[in-house]
Amino acid sequence: MKAVIMAGGEGTRLRPLTSNAPKPMLPLADRPMMEHIVSLLRLHGFDEIVVTVAFLANHIKTYFGDGSEFGVTMRYADEPIPLGTAGSVGNARALLDEPFMVISGDVLTDIDLTKVLEFHRQKHAVATIGLATVDNPLEFGIVITREDGTIERFLEKPTWGQVFSDTINTGIYMLEPEIFDFIPEGRSVDFSSEVFPALLAAGKPLYGAVVEGYWEDVGTLEAYLAAHKDILDGKVQVNVPGFLVNDGVWLGEGAEISPDAVVTGPCVIGPGCKIEAGCRVGEYSVLGSNVRLLNEAQVERSVLHDNVYVGPRSRMRGAVIGRSSSIRSSVRIDEGVVVGDEVFIGNDAILSGDVKVYPFKTIEDGAVVNSSIVWESKGARSLFGRDGVKGLANVDITPELAVRVALAYGTSLRKGTTVVTSRDSSRAARMLKRAMMAGLNAAGIDVLDLEVASVPVTRFLVRSPRAFGGLTVRLDHHDQDRVIVRFFDSAGTDITEDAQRKIERLFQREDTRRALAEEVGDIQFPPRALED
Numbered sequence: 001m002k003a004v005i006m007a008g009g010e011g012t013r014l015r016p017l018t019s020n021a022p023k024p025m026l027p028l029a030d031r032p033m034m035e036h037i038v039s040l041l042r043l044h045g046f047d048e049i050v051v052t053v054a055f056l057a058n059h060i061k062t063y064f065g066d067g068s069e070f071g072v073t074m075r076y077a078d079e080p081i082p083l084g085t086a087g088s089v090g091n092a093r094a095l096l097d098e099p100f101m102v103i104s105g106d107v108l109t110d111i112d113l114t115k116v117l118e119f120h121r122q123k124h125a126v127a128t129i130g131l132a133t134v135d136n137p138l139e140f141g142i143v144i145t146r147e148d149g150t151i152e153r154f155l156e157k158p159t160w161g162q163v164f165s166d167t168i169n170t171g172i173y174m175l176e177p178e179i180f181d182f183i184p185e186g187r188s189v190d191f192s193s194e195v196f197p198a199l200l201a202a203g204k205p206l207y208g209a210v211v212e213g214y215w216e217d218v219g220t221l222e223a224y225l226a227a228h229k230d231i232l233d234g235k236v237q238v239n240v241p242g243f244l245v246n247d248g249v250w251l252g253e254g255a256e257i258s259p260d261a262v263v264t265g266p267c268v269i270g271p272g273c274k275i276e277a278g279c280r281v282g283e284y285s286v287l288g289s290n291v292r293l294l295n296e297a298q299v300e301r302s303v304l305h306d307n308v309y310v311g312p313r314s315r316m317r318g319a320v321i322g323r324s325s326s327i328r329s330s331v332r333i334d335e336g337v338v339v340g341d342e343v344f345i346g347n348d349a350i351l352s353g354d355v356k357v358y359p360f361k362t363i364e365d366g367a368v369v370n371s372s373i374v375w376e377s378k379g380a381r382s383l384f385g386r387d388g389v390k391g392l393a394n395v396d397i398t399p400e401l402a403v404r405v406a407l408a409y410g411t412s413l414r415k416g417t418t419v420v421t422s423r424d425s426s427r428a429a430r431m432l433k434r435a436m437m438a439g440l441n442a443a444g445i446d447v448l449d450l451e452v453a454s455v456p457v458t459r460f461l462v463r464s465p466r467a468f469g470g471l472t473v474r475l476d477h478h479d480q481d482r483v484i485v486r487f488f489d490s491a492g493t494d495i496t497e498d499a500q501r502k503i504e505r506l507f508q509r510e511d512t513r514r515a516l517a518e519e520v521g522d523i524q525f526p527p528r529a530l531e532d
Helices: 033-043 057-064 084-090 113-123 177-182 191-201 221-232 399-411 427-442 455-462 497-509
Strands: 002-007 048-053 073-078 100-104 107-109 127-133 141-145 151-156 167-175 206-210 215-217 243-246 249-251 267-269 285-287 298-300 315-317 389-392 418-423 446-452 469-476 479-488
Touching: 002 033, 002 084, 033 057, 033 100, 033 107, 048 057, 057 073, 084 191, 100 113, 107 167, 107 221, 113 127, 113 167, 113 206, 127 141, 127 191, 141 206, 151 206, 177 191, 191 206, 215 221, 285 298, 399 427, 399 469, 399 479, 399 497, 418 427, 418 455, 427 446, 427 469, 427 479, 446 455, 455 469, 455 479, 479 497
Parallel strands: 002 048, 002 100, 048 073, 127 206, 249 267, 267 285, 298 315, 418 446, 418 469
Antiparallel strands: 100 167, 107 215, 127 167, 141 151, 141 167, 243 249, 389 479, 469 479
């Protein structure tokens, strides 16, 4: 059977979490919301799925592909312009030549879709709307039905004075292809305000089926946290990844928890997480994949997306932290705070309640943030420190950043010149040096790679006539988790502050040179270079 998942919304009320990801791709219990919907459809026999996409559509297409990994077949209908709920489905009419289910990709539900289908068939309806009862219907379209299930009246998002029912439209529809006769092409069309009233006016069989089960529109940040709590409390039947080990703790594959850490269920610890000694993970917390909590970090009733780093003695409660954000030591994050993707929060910073920090922002050491940070960068960190470019290996200094830094450095030099590179014997330094060599080559710079070599040897060879500069990548002797990249001029001395500023300007502006294919730099190895 066929189904349509509507996945084109921007999710503006969920920003900054949806600033650079579509709402259906937000994780719920470490899986995208839409993946839970796909699982529900498959459970009820809907295995041919059409997805309507618009905002950041490639995120959805890349993750789900043709659907085979999820036990379904999946095709996509791109909205060229916003078309509304019905217009987006109408845009896929060529793929829908039989009765089909429509469901939103950004709700959390375990409603029995088979009962909606059976009711639809029994009534020989053109359209059947899945209905649910809620305590507060103000944010939804309410519906009045007669005893036989025929729909009598609609009202979209009423005030309390207009409320005549607590039965709301869930956005789950079972439709016949005849519905397309009531959906004009090429413009925005909504089911509740236009299509369903037109069906009523035409005397077509339009029914509402009141269904039991959990249904929640995850439309706000408060609802997002509440949905996680409901999953962990077992109020909604969804697949939680990992293994239930004890007391409601779900543990992902490869996760490591120190015996001296305290983890209190219900909670989810995603695959590859590492929780060090003295850490505390409280109930109703969800940690995505590869989250790292350093000693004495505390997470209470919070949701951390994939690859988040939380430094020693940092603590948070009732917060949501976006993907790949880095929270340093002794940071305090209060209830209601939402941090977007790839945010850096410096040591001893305080984020007060309900603050929102948008993606890619930097909070400096010791900062006290009392209002949301949307546009301003809050003072981006300097790339260069006293010792060069320094940071946590594969957290601050990633291969991606290493390539960008090397591109900027290479751009500051004349095309075709040679740079000497070296490293210590660590695997982290080897990985990052190789990334920097690629960046230099991409900028049209030749590389003379010493592999493993000391700093004095590197300085000496940089002074050779064929070299114009050099760099070395090494772990910090005082902190083996940190890496230092040092740059040398043609005399083998550390580059000047003026040279650092030039590289940093090129880096920040991404104003870097890209060599043509025939101009890409070469890599050479001197005799007896040592590779570990």
